[in-house]
Amino acid sequence: MSRPARILVVGPSWVGDMVMAQSLLIALKRHHPHSQIDVLAPVWTFALLDKMPEVSQALPMPPLARGQLGLRERIKLGKSLRAHRYDQAILLPNTWKSALIPFFAHIPLRTGYTGECRWGLLNDVRRLDKTVLTQTVQRFVALAEPSEPSTPPECPAPQLRVAAESRQQACDKFALQTQGKLLALCPGAEYGDAKRWPAAHYAELARLKRREGWQVWLFGSPKDAPVAAEINRLSHDACIDLTGKTTLSEAVDLLSLADVVISNDSGLMHVAAALNKKLIAIYGSSAPYFTPPLNENARIISLNLDCSPCFKRECPLGHLHCLVKITPQQILHEMQALSA
Template sequence: MRSVARAILIVAPSWIGDTVAAHPLFVRLRQHHPQARIDVLAPPWVAAVLRFMPEIDGHIIDNPFAHGQLRLKDRWRLARELARRGYDATYVLPNSLKSALIPLLAGIPDRVGFTGESRYGFINVRHTLDEKALPLQVERYAQLAEAPGAPLARPLPKPHLTVPPETVAASFSAHGLAREPAPVIFCPGAEYGPAKRWPERHFAELARTLAAQGRPVWLLGSKKDAPVGDEIVRLSGGAARNLCGVTSLSEAVGILAGAHYVVTNDSGLMHVAAALGTPLVALFGSSSPLYTPPLSDKARVIWLQLSCSPCFQRECPLGHLNCLNQIEPNRVLEEADTLPTK
């Protein structure tokens, strides 16, 4: 592999949280290749997060291929477009075979990634994952900046999003939201499935308590989370305001940056809030904070570590969801009271 690249293409993950977790890799690549142009091939729903990473100073190129789609002719056309951009190296973060196909077709000389789905030939600068040595997702991505077999350089920078104050102000004003008193933000969704979602009744009870203290409570998430948000508003008697699906991702980032603190499931917005340095309480059930924790000194994690968790299932296989049902709102409020200020 070339010692210094002139143009680098990142093939980004399809999840917001994974994209945030890739930021330390981008920092390392900028250190190793200070003059290189760094472009990213990314799905449109994660592009807004990338725009808050100053290391990404090139183009964010739309990756239009949904999970499972081959569309070989369309991939070939995109590969030909990328070939004209003259990349020296590409870093393929997803482990799927299809994610490595476009860089191969584009003829990019150095194609860096984990072997993944037997991607011999597709990936020609191959890393072998040592899960014990690299338990965290951020470590695994950052490892790709090193030569295969070389140890990960430590200490590793934490993910960080840089949001200008004017972006924060514009995000609030776009929806007629007052910045004072600063709101508590709930992120009640989880794209992976209901086994990662704290119950709506618990969010509602916490919203009523905070509203009684004079603290605004707003809900952030995607359009898919809007029904969950509506139920929380109903159960709370209107103590919360549902913004799920109302804001763009860029506006959600700005609002999270201006929050008093955040209460969140293990979700992409959890990682966004942590990277912003916003205080947060993260609730883990079917997943594990040993793999994808919020990497922030201003985060508190509640994980009951029941014998049945983490199961990493989309729905509770036992039908009770005790790993989240048994996290009481008072416990969350107690943790929130220990949070540092921004």
């Protein structure tokens, strides 16, 4: 009897991309039910991988500075992985350096897109047809197939699992009460201001829902602390500000308690979708058709102006109409539709 397949997935470094990578892991499990799937990724993503039951083991990527090749470290890690006897490596990053570790690990089948001219480092090289695979998640899931697809593959929705015990521990740590309705606001966007719905709009929404008796919690990374503080100031402290105070794992646990999540196009938007939350996702400079929330309960808000999506970090026209003109009243209307 042959042993179960052993697969190494080289994972992405962004929160949203790692959440979408779970769709690939689910697809791999459907193809190979008894497979062992390990994921090589930055340590900080382990908080997400721990909530993906498809992952057998999370392996740390060398802690290198952004853009650093780290050839010696990658060769050393690749050689150390030979003992795992992986049958296949699937690479989600398209960089040349990401293919070094599977190559030096002597993994016999190394699958990924051509990317940065990775011929040789990969031996199962796929050409990315962006007219067929229009979404990031489709590009990930297609790598589970034996050959390049002529139509978009079926993409199972990510499903992060939260343990009741860890959720309660997070509530106890921050002395949070969970009675009544809970609105979660995710006002950050790592990419740039052109993906951020204005703080004043978030604040007005927080004030209105607080007046109705809702709790309002703010989520984000330490980089989002200034905008969260501005929202709380403008809303007259209507929110409980958890921004930069929680770990990523705690943020996921606490988001799972929300009745509704309002988010920019960000990593936490994809987390909320993977928790199957009622979600309103606000898009400005980015494209909802490229990285949509993978959740039937989600509603996408995009004005589809002539100037968007521009995919810029800052509004090149200086007015940010694609976000400013999305009003809090419009979001309230969508919340009511979600609850109907």
